[in-house]
Amino acid sequence: MERAGEIVQSVFSGQWDIRQQRKVPEIPKQIKDMQSTEGAGAQPQQHKFQEIPLQSDAGQAGSSGASGQQRGFPGQSKNSGSSGQAGSSGASGQQRGSSGQAGSCGASGQQRGFSGQPGSCSSSGQQGSSGQAESSGSSGRGSSGQAGSSGSSGQQRGFSGQAGSSGSSGQQWGFPGQSKCSASSGQPGSSGSSGQQRGSLGQAGSSGSSGQAGSSGSSGQQRGSSGQAGSSGSSGQAGSSGSSGRGSSGQAGSSSGQQQKIQDLPSPSQDNKGGELSRMNPYAGLVDCLRATWLTGKTRPMEYRQGQLEALNRFLEERRSDLLHALNQDMRRPHFEGEVAEVAFTRSEVNNALNNLSCWMKDENVSKNLATKLDCAFIRKDPYGVVVIIAPYNYPINLLLVPLVGAIAAGNCVIVKPSELARHTERLLAEALPCYLDPETFAVVTGGSEEVTKLLENQFDYIFFTGSPRVGKIIMTAAAKHLTPLTLELGGKNPCYVDKCCNFQNAANRIVWGKFFNAGQTCIAPDYVICTIETQERLMPCLRQAIREFYGECPQDSPDFGRLIDDKHFRRLRAFLECGRVAIGGESDECDRYIAPTVLADVKEWEPIMQEEVFGPILPIFTVGDLDEAIHYINRKQRPLVAYAFSCDCKVVNHVLNCTSSGNFSGNDTIIYSTLVSLPFGGIGYSGLGKYHGKFSFDTFTHQRGTLLRCMGLEAINTVRYPPYTEGKLQLLLSLVDVKRKGMCTLL
Incomplete structure (x- = not known):
């Protein structure tokens, strides 16, 4: 009991170290005298993590003799030194100033x-x-x-610079x-210091020359x-x-x-043995750093978001030739396809966000019932916080930066993870992108599946993944551990129905272009054609002619036909050539990772090519008896990312649209629909979860925060809901809050 009483007394007197579970060592008298002289008028520390003033505020703030925390977000606050001048004398807490x-x-x-x-x-x-x-x-x-x-x-961490430590014995990442x-x-x-040092995309060396960071036996961060x-x-x-x-x-x-470390900020890493996670996980410090920045409110002002979007635009313009060259090195991507599908499309998304950001960010007023007529009700567009975007190899720029546009526009801090398979593009993005974006709010992480696994052990506020359904299940499992919301952009077997009443050459041109664009490595490419036997016979020569016109007699020599990403994918696709009957193409070259534009006929439902997404330059044709049988077959399978239908009869196209389910739908054309920033892009069921492009990207990374504001007066109005309850109060309250059917009149 005496021991417990001593502990309680030490806690209240501020002489108990809660983390170390021991009494704070006695401070020498000389130091006490210095502290009493310098810290006169100090008060207990105050944490104000949630106060975020309006963006329009600006002014000066100062505090003297304060010992709490002062943080300034873009704007004006009496105690946060924001957008002006702030000073504190004898303070023992934190002070932050912004702008x-x-x-x-x-x-x-x-x-x-x-x-x-x-x-x-x-x-x-x-x-x-x-x-x-x-x-x-x-x-x-x-x-x-x-x-x-x-x-x-x-701890010492450096981002976008050089860092070194001398005389340290800690850890460095x-x-x-x-x-x-x-x-x-x-x-x-590191050598001989008892702390941590982390560097991201920089160099860390020892001892202090100009442009380096050194620490010797230091305590703090x-x-x-x-x-x-x-x-x-x-x-x-x-x-x-x-x-x-x-x-x-x-x-x-x-x-x-x-001394106060970054872990003093509210952070998920503090929960569930977060200290152990920080020591074992190489990305915990990076996530904590981004979260600390986000909590300051730095990413919330519209001006900041616009500035980062403009910087992304500069990246696309200034590094355009480097991006196209990297794409060509990875998959021998023609510059035409790289410009259309990667650079230009991403630039359109950036420009669309810049054109509409102020409108997207505005509070959205909502209707009110009689009980709240005097109040202010609206939806606040809040950012999620710290989000991660994981992109695949097939469109390594588009599928990384287009979600990033939405995340920036919504006001989040972002970690982007480009695909390690497109290694030239990955290296370029990792080296060049941080030169344009703010390193305090954005970071690039590289590596393979092991690095992604470690990364997702940290708690994020949103996860955006594009890839295969198999990996999507793994991502969803990792998100479930922290109940993290996510978007999954997956794939699937996209059906392409061709009707007997059709302009076959036009249909063949559009199917061939959509299928063999990027050597078939497109998640929205037609995966298979489904039609009657008669239609197959009429369509086949048109497909052959379209392939010859697009890529010549020898597509391998064509500068307009790409290559597969690696040997593993080549071998998987080459095995599909054993299915059905090769009607067009079928040539392959493993050394060149080349498979010719190929069409397979007489394919059976049980064959391997009809069991998984092709994702390559092989187009199987599956025959059915009629339109109804085609729709029945499509509906028996997992719902695809997109469904296509070709017919000169609009009733047939609409019938396929009405009777099937898919993430998207396109009639009488293939992948061109994805260039519309006004359409949502995303799957359903097995082909994905969530949507993006244009404003849908902003909405994906935004928390719709329902808000009601009312004054403190007029309390007499509220007595109807307070006890003691009566039947009269009940009827009156219901009349104030009930929603009535339109067109119905109630006689009182």
Whole structure:
């Protein structure tokens, strides 16, 4: 009991370390005297994680003798130093400033500044971005600037820069890739410090020369984003002493006091042994860093989202030739197809988002009942938070960046994972994309299935996956562990019905183009043709002519016909050539990963090619007796991503549309429908979950937050719902909230 009483007394007096479950060691008298002098007027720490002022606010804020947290989001707040100037004296908590200047004198805590110039007087824990910071024995974070620490033993993370540590004995993580503009996956090195250092797309080396980050025996955290960090003795370097600070696009400092790590922010990694996850999972720190940035509200303003979308547009324009070259190296993709399906389409999505973003972001007013007529009811378009986008190899730019457009427009922080199979495109995206986007809010992670598995062990707020149904099940299982919402863009066997009443040559041209575009590696390509035997006989010569006109007598020599992604997919597809009867094509070359545009006739339902998605340049024709039998066959199978129907009779096309179910539908053409940003794109059932393109992408990454605001007055109106309950109150309340059928009149 005496021991318990001592613990309780220590907790209330602030002398008990909850994490270590022990009493805080006695502070020497000299240090106590210093703290009592510098921290006069300090108050208990206050956390305000959820207060996000309106975007239009701007002004100045200052605080003196405060010991709580101050965070500034884009706008104005009396206690958050946002869009103006903020100062604190004798503070022992956190202070954050956004788009302004912040300074602290004798402060003991953390200070964060975004897009401003925070400064410090007599401070010992400074961090700057686009500037310089000096401190020793502390932890700091910087973005687009220089920061360093000396005599500390905590964490150091660098993004979009170079980081090194000397005299450390902790852990260092590097994420795959290397870039001179953004730090994602570099070379980490450490010696003798008791902390952690993480770098993403950068290089980590030891000891402080200009453009490097060094820490020696430091305690706290240091993060640099899009900048340089170094230890004392190098030009434009920073050191830290006895505090922690954070800065972005400016200079920030605070001195002499409590050190607070990124884990102090609400984070899923703190739940369910999050500390163990951080030590074992190489991506936990990256996810925590992005979540910390998102909680500051940095991604919420419309101006910020527009700026990132404009940067993505610049990436597409300035690196266009590099992107097309990488696509050609991976799959020998013709530049025509790369421009149409990858670069131009993504650029259209970006422009569409920029044109409509202000409208999409507006609160959506809703109808109200009589009980809420005096209130304000609307739907707030909130971002989810930290999201991850995982893309496949077949359209490695389109299927990565188009979802990214929606995620940026919705105000999320994003991790993108390009396909490792398209290795040239993956390398280009990992190295170049971080040079254009803000490394504090976006990151590129590379690797294969093992890296994806590790990545998805972290809790995200939304997962967007494009790929096969087999992998989609794995992704959905990982999401279920954290109850994470997700979108699955999968594939399937897309039927293409050709009616006996048809312009066969026109139909053949459109089918051949849609099927053999990108060598058949398209999730919305016609997977098989279904028709009667008579229709097959009339369609076959038209298909042969279309293939000859498009790719010549020898398609292998054509510059307009691509190649398969790798040997594994080549061998899988070559086995399909044993099915049915080869009517057109059938040639293959394993060394070139080439399979000719091929049409198979007399294919049976039980053959392997009819059991799984083809996803290659082989088109089987499956024959039925009539239209009704074709519809019956389609409906017996898993619902496809898209269904096609060709007929000169619009009634036939509409009959197929009305009697089948699929993610999308196109009549008398194939894949061209996907270029419309006004149409939702997505599957149903086995072919996927969710939709995107255009505004649907924005909606996918947006939480529709129902909101009701009412005043504190007029309480007499509310008495009808309060006890004691009476029959009169019940009838009156029901008349206020009930929804009546239209066209019905009730006589009172």
